[in-house]
Amino acid sequence: MDNVIRQRTLGARIARVSLYAVLILAALFYLLPLVVMLITSVKPLAEITPGTLLSLPREPTLTPWIKAWGEACTGMRCEGVGGYFYNSIAIVVPAVLISTLIGALNGYALTKWRFKGSELVFALMLFGCFIPFQVVLLPMAQTLGWLGLSTSRVGLILVHVVFGIAFTTLFFRNFYVAVPTELVSAAKLDGAGFLRIFWRILLPVSAPIIVVSVIWQFTQIWNDFLFGVAFSAHNSQPVTVALNNLVNTSTGAREYNVDMAAAMIAALPTLIVYVLAGKYFVRGLTAGSVKG
């Protein structure tokens, strides 16, 4: 939008300066917690005293990080969050890949092979994006029990796939709607089949939406706490649950630096993804909410 009146009056200059002042102030508000988290996580415990929230560490140390990774107590065990970090990876990677693949095929079938009722099918599935998960928790717990998957990683993967495909289908469906149908129709006339058309025509242009879907699912599942806390035990707990346990473990003296280091460890994967691929992250967030 180009409606800035570019006058060189004193008033305009003051307005410009205060504009930047407000924007920078806002940036500080958003940055403050991250900065505090980071500097606290490299301070020795002795330097954490009232009033030193923002002061830089005098003797920076990585001990809190090492402790958070391998020794800190999360409930009854004192093995740090490292093992739970691996749990998260072991849950996230298959869940993201499977839900993205299913979403891509669903979106393709719903847009390029429309049939009577396909819009209804889409509406039916879309609803899954919106339910409060509290409403499925108890039946899910029982179903996982019947399947022999309670408190296992496979069970959590299943849960994340089941409740992720609504989103991935939405992404791919809205993306494939915009891909010209002529190409697909021509290929159909040439006798190309369902999977061949997907492989040769749709998949090669799908890179951006695959990235959006993978990033969205990765962030959602990595950051999940509700399913993690409800359906897991020690051998399958994700890092968010371990972090919460670590912070709320009341044995011994509070080690705030270790808490902050553990929070950084839990936050880093999604932060890195955001910094590397912020554009696609935003696109996933806004998919389906802003049109055009």
Next chain:
Amino acid sequence: MSLSRCAAKPAAATGSRRSPSGLLQAWLPKLVLAPSIAISLFFVYGFMLWTFILSLTGSRMLPSYDFVGFAQYARLMANDRWWVASSNLVIFGGLFVAICLALGLLLAILLDQRIRQEGALRTVYLYPMALSFIVTGVVWKWLLNPGLGIQAMVRGWGFENFRFDWLVDPDMAVYTLVIAAVWQASGFVMALFLAGLRGIDDSILKAAQLDGASLPSIYWRVVIPCLRPVVFSAVMILSHIAIKSFDLVVALTGGGPGYASDLPATFMYAHAFTRAQIGLGSASAMLMLGGVLAILVPYLYSELRNHRHG
């Protein structure tokens, strides 16, 4: 399960006039969709029904099917903790949505003034959205900790009487949730509004400028009304986040002090999973679903109408 039934019905109509391989091709799209449809029917719709049935039973530790009618809902209505949780949701949700909208709109308008380093600022405003609510809760718990956090810092600057101990104040704890949630989500609202602003047709604005309208009145009279659809979506998404808020409460206040900052999501979890009140927990989950539906139905309606045209 319902896989074959879902796939067979529509396929029979189109498949009959094709060759065997054509028959397979006509089946394939539906065959591909069938598992997802089955999953949706069972895990979403079936589970909602299941939870509803549980809410009509006297289930405690384990699900049992001794029906008690709507007694659990009556118990819920008589439960003080549920009322605290519900009114907290109104306070938290209302403030969270309103502040996010105001802050997001302000930042978007300011960022839209040909700012140097716009990309960097945008990145900074939005990054909290990538974090887990657990991380957000842990960090803000540390910042709001009266003994070592912001209160202690400001006192250290010489303001000895400065008080900012909302985290341990039963009347104020719910507002700490608002602070942390606004911090996390307002950048996202900014991104929504910025995208909306960039989509407004320049010629409308030029015309308003030629008419001699001042910049604030252009924004107030022309630009903001154009953003109505964005406001609509943002309100949907934010209220949805508010109703589902669980992790943030667990990590930041633990629902405390006492149960002063409980929300329906934490109430449900506490009763269904730790207090052996499955029936009561299910009833509260159904009321949460009702709340979401009340917001969602108008949204989905407009969404699907647009899809049909698109």
